[in-house]
Amino acid sequence: MTAFLVANLAPIMFGSMLLFLLIGYPVAFALAACGFGFGLIGIELGLLSPNLFQAIPDRVWSIMSNDTLLAIPFFTFMGLVLERSGMAEDLLDTIGQLFGPIRGGLAYAVIFVGALLAATTGVVAASVIAMGLISLPIMLRYGYDRRVASGVIAASGTLAQIIPPSLVLIVLADQLGRSVGDMYEGALYPSLILTGLYALFVFVVSVVKPEWVPALPLEARTLRGWRLVGKVLTSLVPPLVLVFLVLGTIFIGVATPTEGGAMGAVGALLLAISNRRLTFRMVVQALEQTAKLSAFCMFVLLGARVFSLTFYGINGHLWVESLLAGLPGGEVGFLIVVNILVFFLAFFLDYFELAFIIIPLLAPVADKLGIDLVWFGVLLGVNMQTSFMHPPFGFALFFLRSVAPNHPYVDKISGLKTAPVTSSQIYMGALPFVLIQVLMVALVIMFPGMVTHYKADHPQVDLDKVKIDIMAPAPAAPAFGDPAAAGASPFGAPAAPSFGAPAPSFGAPAPDLGASPTTPGSSPFGSPAAPDFGAAPAAPATPAPPSGLPQPDFGASHAP
Secondary structure, three states: OHHHHHHHHHHHHHHHHHHHHHHOOOOHHHHHHHHHHHHHHHHHOOOHHHHHHHHHHHHHHHOEEEHHHHHHHHHHHHHHHHHOHHHHHHHHHHHHHOOOOOHHHHHHHHHHHHHHHHHHOOOOHHHHHHHHHHHHHHHHHHOHHHHHHHHHHHHHHHHHHHOOOOOHHHHHHHHOOOOOOHHHHHHHHHHHHHHHHHHHHHHHHHHHOHHHHHOOOOHHHOOOOHHHHHHHHHHHHHHHHHHHHHHHHHOOOOOOOHHHHHHHHHHHHHHHHOOOOOOOHHHHHHHHHHHHHHHHHHHHHHHHHHHHHHHHOOHHHHHHHHHOOOOHHHHHHHHHHHHHHHHHHHOOOOHHHHHHOOOOHHHHHHHHHOHHHHHHHHHHHHHHHHOOOOOOOOOHHHHHHHHOOOOOOEEEOOOOOOOOOOOHHHHHHHHHHHHHHHHHHHHHHHOOOOHHHHHOOOOOOOOHHOOOOOOOOOOOOOOOOOOOOOOOOOOOOOOOOOOOOOOOOOOOOOOOOOOOOOOOOOOOOOEOOOOOOOOOOOOOOOOOOOOOOOOOOOOOOOOO
16 A cells, blocks of 8 residues: 555545545635645654655745736726726726627627726726626517627627736736736737637627627617717726736836736726716725735746646656656647646636646646747637636636526616526527637647747747857967976966066076175166175176086176
Protein backbone atom coordinates (compact mmCIF):
# COMPACT_ATOMS: atom_id res chain seq x y z
CA MET A 1 0.00 0.00 0.00
CA THR A 2 2.83 2.39 0.86
CA ALA A 3 4.54 1.75 -2.47
CA PHE A 4 1.27 2.42 -4.30
CA LEU A 5 0.80 5.74 -2.48
CA VAL A 6 4.37 6.80 -3.21
CA ALA A 7 3.98 6.04 -6.91
CA ASN A 8 0.52 7.60 -7.34
CA LEU A 9 0.26 10.37 -4.76
CA ALA A 10 -0.04 13.13 -7.39
CA PRO A 11 -3.08 11.70 -9.27
CA ILE A 12 -4.71 10.77 -5.95
CA MET A 13 -4.26 14.35 -4.71
CA PHE A 14 -5.69 15.82 -7.93
CA GLY A 15 -8.69 13.46 -7.84
CA SER A 16 -9.34 14.26 -4.17
CA MET A 17 -9.38 17.96 -4.95
CA LEU A 18 -11.97 17.46 -7.71
CA LEU A 19 -14.05 15.31 -5.37
CA PHE A 20 -14.06 18.07 -2.73
CA LEU A 21 -15.23 20.59 -5.32
CA LEU A 22 -17.96 18.36 -6.75
CA ILE A 23 -19.53 17.75 -3.34
CA GLY A 24 -19.83 21.50 -2.86
CA TYR A 25 -17.02 22.20 -0.37
CA PRO A 26 -15.83 25.85 -0.60
CA VAL A 27 -13.12 26.15 -3.23
CA ALA A 28 -10.50 28.01 -1.19
CA PHE A 29 -10.80 25.64 1.76
CA ALA A 30 -10.88 22.54 -0.47
CA LEU A 31 -7.61 23.56 -2.09
CA ALA A 32 -5.92 24.43 1.19
CA ALA A 33 -7.17 21.22 2.87
CA CYS A 34 -5.78 19.07 0.05
CA GLY A 35 -2.50 20.95 0.17
CA PHE A 36 -2.00 20.57 3.93
CA GLY A 37 -3.41 17.03 4.14
CA PHE A 38 -1.36 15.54 1.33
CA GLY A 39 1.65 17.54 2.48
CA LEU A 40 1.54 15.71 5.82
CA ILE A 41 1.07 12.39 4.00
CA GLY A 42 4.09 13.17 1.82
CA ILE A 43 6.19 13.97 4.89
CA GLU A 44 5.17 10.67 6.51
CA LEU A 45 6.07 8.77 3.33
CA GLY A 46 9.42 10.50 3.12
CA LEU A 47 8.63 12.27 -0.15
CA LEU A 48 8.68 15.76 1.35
CA SER A 49 10.77 17.59 3.89
CA PRO A 50 9.14 18.90 7.09
CA ASN A 51 10.47 22.32 6.10
CA LEU A 52 8.08 22.40 3.13
CA PHE A 53 5.43 24.56 4.78
CA GLN A 54 7.98 27.21 5.72
CA ALA A 55 7.59 28.47 2.15
CA ILE A 56 3.93 29.39 2.72
CA PRO A 57 4.61 32.84 4.26
CA ASP A 58 6.69 33.78 1.22
CA ARG A 59 3.86 32.69 -1.08
CA VAL A 60 1.31 34.69 0.89
CA TRP A 61 3.53 37.75 0.72
CA SER A 62 4.02 37.35 -3.06
CA ILE A 63 0.24 37.39 -3.50
CA MET A 64 -0.37 40.39 -1.28
CA SER A 65 2.43 42.39 -2.95
CA ASN A 66 1.32 41.57 -6.51
CA ASP A 67 0.62 44.83 -8.35
CA THR A 68 -1.24 43.06 -11.16
CA LEU A 69 -3.94 41.69 -8.86
CA LEU A 70 -4.48 45.19 -7.48
CA ALA A 71 -6.35 45.98 -10.71
CA ILE A 72 -9.20 43.61 -9.73
CA PRO A 73 -10.77 45.79 -7.00
CA PHE A 74 -10.38 48.91 -9.16
CA PHE A 75 -12.22 47.44 -12.15
CA THR A 76 -14.83 45.81 -9.92
CA PHE A 77 -15.58 49.09 -8.16
CA MET A 78 -15.76 50.91 -11.51
CA GLY A 79 -18.28 48.42 -12.88
CA LEU A 80 -20.47 48.45 -9.79
CA VAL A 81 -20.62 52.25 -9.68
CA LEU A 82 -21.57 52.42 -13.37
CA GLU A 83 -24.19 49.71 -12.97
CA ARG A 84 -25.79 51.47 -10.01
CA SER A 85 -25.60 54.92 -11.60
CA GLY A 86 -28.11 53.94 -14.28
CA MET A 87 -25.74 53.94 -17.26
CA ALA A 88 -26.97 50.54 -18.46
CA GLU A 89 -30.57 51.71 -18.35
CA ASP A 90 -29.81 54.85 -20.35
CA LEU A 91 -27.82 52.92 -22.94
CA LEU A 92 -30.47 50.23 -23.43
CA ASP A 93 -33.25 52.80 -23.77
CA THR A 94 -31.27 54.91 -26.25
CA ILE A 95 -29.88 52.08 -28.40
CA GLY A 96 -33.28 50.34 -28.33
CA GLN A 97 -34.86 53.49 -29.78
CA LEU A 98 -32.08 53.68 -32.40
CA PHE A 99 -32.48 50.07 -33.60
CA GLY A 100 -36.21 49.87 -32.90
CA PRO A 101 -37.48 50.18 -36.50
CA ILE A 102 -35.72 47.00 -37.67
CA ARG A 103 -36.48 43.37 -36.84
CA GLY A 104 -34.42 42.19 -33.91
CA GLY A 105 -33.60 45.79 -33.03
CA LEU A 106 -33.93 45.21 -29.29
CA ALA A 107 -31.70 42.12 -29.53
CA TYR A 108 -29.05 44.13 -31.41
CA ALA A 109 -29.31 46.82 -28.75
CA VAL A 110 -28.80 44.26 -25.97
CA ILE A 111 -25.70 42.83 -27.72
CA PHE A 112 -24.23 46.28 -28.38
CA VAL A 113 -24.90 47.51 -24.86
CA GLY A 114 -23.59 44.22 -23.45
CA ALA A 115 -20.30 44.77 -25.29
CA LEU A 116 -20.10 48.38 -24.09
CA LEU A 117 -20.89 47.39 -20.51
CA ALA A 118 -18.26 44.66 -20.74
CA ALA A 119 -15.68 47.27 -21.80
CA THR A 120 -16.61 49.53 -18.90
CA THR A 121 -17.61 47.18 -16.09
CA GLY A 122 -15.83 43.89 -16.71
CA VAL A 123 -18.25 42.13 -14.31
CA VAL A 124 -20.50 39.42 -15.76
CA ALA A 125 -23.00 39.42 -12.90
CA ALA A 126 -23.52 43.18 -13.13
CA SER A 127 -24.09 43.06 -16.91
CA VAL A 128 -26.49 40.11 -16.91
CA ILE A 129 -28.55 41.35 -13.96
CA ALA A 130 -28.75 44.91 -15.26
CA MET A 131 -29.89 43.87 -18.73
CA GLY A 132 -32.19 41.20 -17.35
CA LEU A 133 -33.97 43.76 -15.19
CA ILE A 134 -34.17 46.42 -17.90
CA SER A 135 -34.43 44.77 -21.30
CA LEU A 136 -36.20 41.46 -20.62
CA PRO A 137 -39.57 43.06 -19.68
CA ILE A 138 -39.37 45.29 -22.77
CA MET A 139 -38.58 42.34 -25.07
CA LEU A 140 -41.44 40.30 -23.59
CA ARG A 141 -43.79 43.28 -23.88
CA TYR A 142 -43.28 43.52 -27.64
CA GLY A 143 -43.54 39.82 -28.43
CA TYR A 144 -39.96 38.50 -28.48
CA ASP A 145 -39.54 34.75 -28.24
CA ARG A 146 -38.55 33.92 -24.68
CA ARG A 147 -35.72 31.61 -25.72
CA VAL A 148 -34.14 34.19 -28.01
CA ALA A 149 -34.54 36.98 -25.46
CA SER A 150 -33.04 34.88 -22.65
CA GLY A 151 -30.15 33.64 -24.76
CA VAL A 152 -29.24 37.10 -26.06
CA ILE A 153 -29.23 38.64 -22.57
CA ALA A 154 -27.19 35.83 -20.98
CA ALA A 155 -24.68 35.66 -23.87
CA SER A 156 -24.13 39.40 -24.17
CA GLY A 157 -23.58 39.59 -20.42
CA THR A 158 -20.78 37.02 -20.66
CA LEU A 159 -18.88 39.29 -23.06
CA ALA A 160 -17.49 40.86 -19.88
CA GLN A 161 -15.49 37.63 -19.62
CA ILE A 162 -13.39 38.30 -22.72
CA ILE A 163 -13.73 41.98 -23.67
CA PRO A 164 -11.03 44.07 -21.95
CA PRO A 165 -10.84 45.11 -19.14
CA SER A 166 -11.89 41.62 -18.14
CA LEU A 167 -11.10 40.36 -14.65
CA VAL A 168 -10.50 36.91 -16.13
CA LEU A 169 -7.74 38.24 -18.39
CA ILE A 170 -6.05 39.87 -15.39
CA VAL A 171 -6.02 36.55 -13.52
CA LEU A 172 -4.86 34.64 -16.61
CA ALA A 173 -2.02 37.10 -17.22
CA ASP A 174 -0.91 36.70 -13.60
CA GLN A 175 -1.02 32.89 -13.73
CA LEU A 176 0.75 32.72 -17.11
CA GLY A 177 3.38 35.27 -16.16
CA ARG A 178 2.55 37.58 -19.07
CA SER A 179 1.71 41.26 -19.40
CA VAL A 180 -1.91 42.26 -18.78
CA GLY A 181 -1.58 44.86 -21.54
CA ASP A 182 -0.54 42.16 -24.05
CA MET A 183 -3.42 39.97 -22.89
CA TYR A 184 -5.89 42.83 -23.36
CA GLU A 185 -4.54 43.69 -26.80
CA GLY A 186 -4.56 40.05 -27.89
CA ALA A 187 -8.18 39.54 -26.74
CA LEU A 188 -9.51 42.64 -28.51
CA TYR A 189 -10.13 41.17 -31.98
CA PRO A 190 -11.58 37.81 -30.81
CA SER A 191 -13.99 39.63 -28.50
CA LEU A 192 -15.18 41.93 -31.30
CA ILE A 193 -15.56 38.98 -33.70
CA LEU A 194 -17.55 37.08 -31.06
CA THR A 195 -19.84 40.09 -30.65
CA GLY A 196 -20.30 40.15 -34.43
CA LEU A 197 -21.20 36.43 -34.43
CA TYR A 198 -23.90 37.09 -31.82
CA ALA A 199 -25.35 39.83 -34.01
CA LEU A 200 -25.13 37.53 -37.05
CA PHE A 201 -27.19 34.92 -35.20
CA VAL A 202 -29.88 37.50 -34.46
CA PHE A 203 -29.88 38.49 -38.14
CA VAL A 204 -30.35 34.86 -39.21
CA VAL A 205 -33.23 34.46 -36.75
CA SER A 206 -34.84 37.68 -38.07
CA VAL A 207 -34.73 36.21 -41.59
CA VAL A 208 -35.82 32.65 -40.74
CA LYS A 209 -38.27 33.42 -37.91
CA PRO A 210 -39.16 37.14 -38.13
CA GLU A 211 -42.05 36.73 -35.71
CA TRP A 212 -39.59 35.79 -32.95
CA VAL A 213 -37.81 39.16 -33.11
CA PRO A 214 -40.36 41.81 -34.17
CA ALA A 215 -39.56 45.49 -34.65
CA LEU A 216 -40.76 48.04 -32.12
CA PRO A 217 -44.22 49.43 -32.94
CA LEU A 218 -44.42 53.08 -33.90
CA GLU A 219 -45.99 54.15 -30.62
CA ALA A 220 -43.04 52.67 -28.68
CA ARG A 221 -40.50 54.81 -30.58
CA THR A 222 -40.76 58.01 -28.59
CA LEU A 223 -37.45 59.52 -29.72
CA ARG A 224 -37.08 60.73 -33.29
CA GLY A 225 -34.94 63.10 -35.33
CA TRP A 226 -32.53 65.40 -33.55
CA ARG A 227 -33.83 64.39 -30.15
CA LEU A 228 -32.69 60.83 -30.87
CA VAL A 229 -29.32 62.06 -32.17
CA GLY A 230 -28.78 64.18 -29.06
CA LYS A 231 -29.78 61.33 -26.77
CA VAL A 232 -27.40 58.97 -28.53
CA LEU A 233 -24.53 61.42 -28.20
CA THR A 234 -25.12 62.17 -24.54
CA SER A 235 -25.57 58.49 -23.66
CA LEU A 236 -22.73 57.04 -25.76
CA VAL A 237 -19.94 59.63 -25.57
CA PRO A 238 -19.26 59.46 -21.79
CA PRO A 239 -18.91 55.63 -21.70
CA LEU A 240 -16.75 55.67 -24.84
CA VAL A 241 -14.50 58.33 -23.30
CA LEU A 242 -14.20 56.16 -20.20
CA VAL A 243 -13.31 53.13 -22.37
CA PHE A 244 -10.52 55.10 -24.03
CA LEU A 245 -9.35 56.41 -20.68
CA VAL A 246 -9.03 52.86 -19.36
CA LEU A 247 -8.06 50.75 -22.38
CA GLY A 248 -6.47 53.36 -24.62
CA THR A 249 -3.92 54.41 -22.03
CA ILE A 250 -3.08 50.77 -21.37
CA PHE A 251 -2.68 49.90 -25.05
CA ILE A 252 -0.43 52.87 -25.87
CA GLY A 253 1.67 52.20 -22.79
CA VAL A 254 0.90 55.38 -20.87
CA ALA A 255 -0.62 53.56 -17.90
CA THR A 256 -0.34 50.14 -16.33
CA PRO A 257 -3.52 48.06 -15.90
CA THR A 258 -3.59 48.98 -12.22
CA GLU A 259 -3.29 52.69 -13.04
CA GLY A 260 -5.91 52.32 -15.78
CA GLY A 261 -8.27 50.68 -13.30
CA ALA A 262 -7.74 53.52 -10.84
CA MET A 263 -8.51 56.08 -13.55
CA GLY A 264 -11.59 54.08 -14.52
CA ALA A 265 -12.85 54.07 -10.93
CA VAL A 266 -12.43 57.85 -10.73
CA GLY A 267 -14.12 58.23 -14.13
CA ALA A 268 -17.07 56.12 -12.98
CA LEU A 269 -17.51 58.38 -9.95
CA LEU A 270 -17.37 61.47 -12.19
CA LEU A 271 -20.01 59.99 -14.53
CA ALA A 272 -22.26 59.24 -11.57
CA ILE A 273 -21.80 62.81 -10.34
CA SER A 274 -22.58 64.23 -13.79
CA ASN A 275 -25.80 62.17 -13.88
CA ARG A 276 -26.63 63.35 -10.32
CA ARG A 277 -26.91 59.76 -9.16
CA LEU A 278 -23.94 59.49 -6.84
CA THR A 279 -25.13 58.80 -3.30
CA PHE A 280 -23.36 57.75 -0.15
CA ARG A 281 -25.42 54.54 0.01
CA MET A 282 -24.45 53.62 -3.56
CA VAL A 283 -20.75 54.10 -2.82
CA VAL A 284 -21.00 52.01 0.36
CA GLN A 285 -22.76 49.18 -1.52
CA ALA A 286 -20.16 49.26 -4.30
CA LEU A 287 -17.33 49.15 -1.77
CA GLU A 288 -18.91 46.21 0.08
CA GLN A 289 -19.34 44.18 -3.11
CA THR A 290 -15.81 45.07 -4.23
CA ALA A 291 -14.39 43.92 -0.90
CA LYS A 292 -16.33 40.64 -1.09
CA LEU A 293 -15.19 39.83 -4.63
CA SER A 294 -11.58 40.82 -3.91
CA ALA A 295 -11.52 38.73 -0.74
CA PHE A 296 -12.99 35.79 -2.67
CA CYS A 297 -10.22 36.06 -5.27
CA MET A 298 -7.51 36.34 -2.61
CA PHE A 299 -8.75 33.34 -0.61
CA VAL A 300 -9.04 31.16 -3.71
CA LEU A 301 -5.55 32.19 -4.79
CA LEU A 302 -4.12 31.49 -1.32
CA GLY A 303 -5.71 28.05 -1.29
CA ALA A 304 -4.38 27.40 -4.80
CA ARG A 305 -0.86 28.37 -3.70
CA VAL A 306 -0.99 25.93 -0.77
CA PHE A 307 -2.27 23.20 -3.11
CA SER A 308 0.39 23.88 -5.74
CA LEU A 309 3.17 23.94 -3.11
CA THR A 310 2.45 20.34 -2.14
CA PHE A 311 1.50 19.26 -5.67
CA TYR A 312 4.79 20.50 -7.09
CA GLY A 313 6.65 19.03 -4.11
CA ILE A 314 5.45 15.52 -4.99
CA ASN A 315 6.28 16.15 -8.69
CA GLY A 316 2.65 16.46 -9.69
CA HIS A 317 3.59 18.95 -12.41
CA LEU A 318 5.85 16.31 -13.96
CA TRP A 319 2.95 13.86 -13.89
CA VAL A 320 0.69 16.36 -15.68
CA GLU A 321 3.45 17.21 -18.14
CA SER A 322 4.11 13.57 -19.00
CA LEU A 323 0.36 13.01 -19.31
CA LEU A 324 -0.21 15.90 -21.73
CA ALA A 325 3.11 16.17 -23.57
CA GLY A 326 2.87 12.53 -24.63
CA LEU A 327 -0.50 12.98 -26.38
CA PRO A 328 -0.65 11.97 -30.04
CA GLY A 329 -0.68 14.86 -32.48
CA GLY A 330 1.83 17.03 -30.66
CA GLU A 331 0.75 20.64 -30.29
CA VAL A 332 -2.63 20.14 -32.04
CA GLY A 333 -3.45 17.10 -29.93
CA PHE A 334 -2.53 18.99 -26.79
CA LEU A 335 -4.80 21.91 -27.71
CA ILE A 336 -7.75 19.65 -28.54
CA VAL A 337 -7.49 17.66 -25.31
CA VAL A 338 -6.98 20.77 -23.15
CA ASN A 339 -9.96 22.59 -24.65
CA ILE A 340 -12.19 19.55 -24.21
CA LEU A 341 -10.99 19.23 -20.61
CA VAL A 342 -11.64 22.92 -19.84
CA PHE A 343 -15.02 22.78 -21.60
CA PHE A 344 -16.25 19.93 -19.40
CA LEU A 345 -14.66 21.20 -16.19
CA ALA A 346 -16.50 24.47 -16.81
CA PHE A 347 -19.75 22.60 -16.13
CA PHE A 348 -18.73 22.43 -12.48
CA LEU A 349 -16.07 25.11 -11.89
CA ASP A 350 -16.24 28.84 -12.51
CA TYR A 351 -13.56 30.83 -14.29
CA PHE A 352 -11.66 31.83 -11.13
CA GLU A 353 -11.36 28.22 -10.03
CA LEU A 354 -10.25 27.13 -13.50
CA ALA A 355 -7.71 29.94 -13.71
CA PHE A 356 -6.19 29.26 -10.30
CA ILE A 357 -6.23 25.44 -10.44
CA ILE A 358 -5.95 24.28 -14.05
CA ILE A 359 -3.94 27.02 -15.77
CA PRO A 360 -0.78 26.66 -13.60
CA LEU A 361 -0.71 22.97 -14.56
CA LEU A 362 -1.22 23.55 -18.28
CA ALA A 363 1.04 26.59 -18.81
CA PRO A 364 4.43 24.80 -18.40
CA VAL A 365 3.42 22.12 -20.92
CA ALA A 366 2.23 24.74 -23.41
CA ASP A 367 5.45 26.71 -22.99
CA LYS A 368 7.54 23.57 -23.52
CA LEU A 369 5.63 22.86 -26.76
CA GLY A 370 6.46 26.37 -28.01
CA ILE A 371 2.92 27.76 -27.74
CA ASP A 372 2.61 31.52 -27.29
CA LEU A 373 1.23 31.90 -23.77
CA VAL A 374 -0.71 35.11 -24.51
CA TRP A 375 -2.49 33.33 -27.38
CA PHE A 376 -2.99 30.30 -25.12
CA GLY A 377 -4.51 32.49 -22.41
CA VAL A 378 -6.94 34.20 -24.78
CA LEU A 379 -7.94 30.82 -26.21
CA LEU A 380 -8.70 29.45 -22.76
CA GLY A 381 -10.48 32.70 -21.86
CA VAL A 382 -12.87 32.22 -24.78
CA ASN A 383 -13.32 28.59 -23.79
CA MET A 384 -13.93 29.41 -20.13
CA GLN A 385 -16.57 31.89 -21.24
CA THR A 386 -18.76 28.87 -21.90
CA SER A 387 -18.69 28.16 -18.16
CA PHE A 388 -21.24 30.96 -17.76
CA MET A 389 -23.56 29.47 -20.39
CA HIS A 390 -23.48 25.72 -19.68
CA PRO A 391 -26.90 24.33 -18.83
CA PRO A 392 -27.67 23.62 -16.07
CA PHE A 393 -24.74 25.10 -14.09
CA GLY A 394 -23.95 28.30 -16.02
CA PHE A 395 -23.66 31.27 -13.68
CA ALA A 396 -25.10 33.68 -16.25
CA LEU A 397 -28.17 31.47 -16.43
CA PHE A 398 -28.48 31.59 -12.64
CA PHE A 399 -28.14 35.39 -12.68
CA LEU A 400 -30.85 35.68 -15.35
CA ARG A 401 -33.07 33.20 -13.53
CA SER A 402 -32.87 35.36 -10.40
CA VAL A 403 -34.32 38.43 -12.19
CA ALA A 404 -36.57 36.80 -14.81
CA PRO A 405 -40.28 36.53 -13.92
CA ASN A 406 -41.19 33.05 -12.71
CA HIS A 407 -44.90 33.80 -12.24
CA PRO A 408 -47.48 35.45 -14.53
CA TYR A 409 -47.51 39.23 -14.07
CA VAL A 410 -49.31 42.29 -15.43
CA ASP A 411 -47.14 44.55 -17.58
CA LYS A 412 -47.04 48.12 -16.25
CA ILE A 413 -47.09 49.75 -19.71
CA SER A 414 -49.42 47.58 -21.76
CA GLY A 415 -51.60 46.39 -18.86
CA LEU A 416 -51.61 42.88 -20.34
CA LYS A 417 -51.04 39.69 -18.41
CA THR A 418 -47.62 38.28 -19.35
CA ALA A 419 -46.52 34.67 -19.04
CA PRO A 420 -43.37 33.90 -17.02
CA VAL A 421 -40.00 32.75 -18.35
CA THR A 422 -39.29 29.12 -17.48
CA SER A 423 -35.88 27.64 -16.71
CA SER A 424 -36.12 25.31 -19.72
CA GLN A 425 -36.61 28.33 -22.00
CA ILE A 426 -33.49 29.97 -20.53
CA TYR A 427 -31.49 26.78 -21.07
CA MET A 428 -32.73 26.30 -24.64
CA GLY A 429 -31.94 29.90 -25.46
CA ALA A 430 -28.36 29.49 -24.19
CA LEU A 431 -27.51 26.47 -26.37
CA PRO A 432 -27.03 28.34 -29.71
CA PHE A 433 -24.70 30.81 -28.05
CA VAL A 434 -22.67 27.99 -26.46
CA LEU A 435 -22.18 26.61 -29.96
CA ILE A 436 -21.11 30.06 -31.19
CA GLN A 437 -18.54 30.25 -28.40
CA VAL A 438 -17.20 26.80 -29.33
CA LEU A 439 -16.96 28.01 -32.94
CA MET A 440 -14.97 31.01 -31.71
CA VAL A 441 -12.53 28.65 -29.97
CA ALA A 442 -12.00 26.86 -33.30
CA LEU A 443 -11.48 30.18 -35.11
CA VAL A 444 -8.82 31.27 -32.63
CA ILE A 445 -6.99 27.97 -33.18
CA MET A 446 -7.29 28.22 -36.97
CA PHE A 447 -6.34 31.90 -37.20
CA PRO A 448 -3.86 32.64 -34.39
CA GLY A 449 -2.97 35.97 -36.01
CA MET A 450 -6.13 37.54 -34.58
CA VAL A 451 -4.44 37.25 -31.16
CA THR A 452 -0.72 37.40 -31.93
CA HIS A 453 -1.04 40.80 -33.62
CA TYR A 454 -0.05 42.21 -30.23
CA LYS A 455 3.55 41.34 -31.16
CA ALA A 456 3.55 44.00 -33.86
CA ASP A 457 4.38 46.61 -31.23
CA HIS A 458 7.24 44.56 -29.84
CA PRO A 459 10.75 44.67 -31.34
CA GLN A 460 11.37 41.53 -33.36
CA VAL A 461 14.77 39.86 -33.30
CA ASP A 462 15.83 37.39 -36.00
CA LEU A 463 18.35 35.15 -34.29
CA ASP A 464 19.69 33.99 -37.67
CA LYS A 465 20.77 37.53 -38.49
CA VAL A 466 22.29 38.42 -35.16
CA LYS A 467 25.90 39.60 -35.67
CA ILE A 468 28.30 39.84 -32.78
CA ASP A 469 31.42 41.96 -33.34
CA ILE A 470 34.34 41.05 -31.09
CA MET A 471 37.11 43.61 -30.73
CA ALA A 472 40.58 42.49 -31.77
CA PRO A 473 42.93 41.85 -28.86
CA ALA A 474 45.46 44.53 -27.96
CA PRO A 475 49.01 44.16 -29.39
CA ALA A 476 51.18 41.77 -27.45
CA ALA A 477 53.41 43.35 -24.83
CA PRO A 478 57.01 43.65 -25.95
CA ALA A 479 59.50 41.28 -24.43
CA PHE A 480 61.49 42.81 -21.65
CA GLY A 481 65.07 43.29 -22.71
CA ASP A 482 64.18 43.67 -26.40
CA PRO A 483 66.20 46.64 -27.70
CA ALA A 484 63.51 47.41 -30.30
CA ALA A 485 61.05 48.06 -27.54
CA ALA A 486 63.08 50.73 -25.87
CA GLY A 487 60.86 53.58 -24.81
CA ALA A 488 57.60 51.64 -25.38
CA SER A 489 55.13 50.66 -22.67
CA PRO A 490 54.72 46.89 -22.32
CA PHE A 491 50.91 47.34 -21.80
CA GLY A 492 50.16 49.16 -25.03
CA ALA A 493 49.96 52.60 -23.40
CA PRO A 494 52.18 55.48 -24.49
CA ALA A 495 55.69 55.33 -23.10
CA ALA A 496 56.54 57.45 -20.10
CA PRO A 497 58.49 60.62 -20.92
CA SER A 498 62.23 60.30 -20.64
CA PHE A 499 62.86 63.79 -19.21
CA GLY A 500 66.05 64.01 -21.25
CA ALA A 501 67.67 60.72 -20.30
CA PRO A 502 67.46 57.52 -22.27
CA ALA A 503 65.39 54.73 -20.74
CA PRO A 504 67.61 52.23 -18.96
CA SER A 505 67.83 48.79 -20.47
CA PHE A 506 66.23 46.15 -18.33
CA GLY A 507 68.88 43.70 -19.44
CA ALA A 508 71.73 45.91 -18.13
CA PRO A 509 72.87 46.11 -14.54
CA ALA A 510 71.32 48.73 -12.39
CA PRO A 511 73.43 51.81 -11.73
CA ASP A 512 75.07 52.33 -8.36
CA LEU A 513 72.74 54.93 -6.93
CA GLY A 514 74.99 55.32 -3.93
CA ALA A 515 77.90 56.52 -6.04
CA SER A 516 78.62 60.17 -6.75
CA PRO A 517 78.02 61.54 -10.23
CA THR A 518 80.89 61.07 -12.62
CA THR A 519 80.67 64.69 -13.66
CA PRO A 520 80.55 67.53 -11.16
CA GLY A 521 77.18 69.19 -11.00
CA SER A 522 75.35 66.49 -12.91
CA SER A 523 72.48 64.31 -11.74
CA PRO A 524 72.46 60.63 -12.43
CA PHE A 525 68.78 60.87 -13.49
CA GLY A 526 69.15 63.73 -15.90
CA SER A 527 67.72 66.36 -13.54
CA PRO A 528 69.58 69.57 -12.68
CA ALA A 529 72.49 69.04 -10.35
CA ALA A 530 72.49 70.30 -6.80
CA PRO A 531 74.25 73.68 -6.41
CA ASP A 532 77.94 73.62 -5.62
CA PHE A 533 78.71 75.53 -2.39
CA GLY A 534 82.46 75.36 -2.77
CA ALA A 535 83.08 71.80 -1.75
CA ALA A 536 85.52 69.85 -3.82
CA PRO A 537 83.88 67.17 -5.87
CA ALA A 538 84.43 63.66 -4.69
CA ALA A 539 86.39 61.34 -6.87
CA PRO A 540 84.09 59.28 -8.98
CA ALA A 541 83.75 55.66 -8.06
CA THR A 542 84.20 53.43 -11.01
CA PRO A 543 82.67 50.06 -10.33
CA ALA A 544 83.99 47.14 -12.24
CA PRO A 545 81.62 46.16 -15.01
CA PRO A 546 80.19 42.69 -14.84
CA SER A 547 81.51 40.08 -17.15
CA GLY A 548 80.34 40.43 -20.72
CA LEU A 549 78.42 43.72 -20.27
CA PRO A 550 79.62 47.28 -20.80
CA GLN A 551 79.65 49.74 -17.99
CA PRO A 552 76.62 52.12 -18.23
CA ASP A 553 77.45 55.65 -19.20
CA PHE A 554 75.44 58.24 -17.25
CA GLY A 555 76.71 61.24 -19.15
CA ALA A 556 80.14 61.62 -17.50
CA SER A 557 83.20 62.29 -19.64
CA HIS A 558 85.77 59.50 -20.01
CA ALA A 559 88.88 59.62 -17.95
CA PRO A 560 92.00 60.49 -19.91
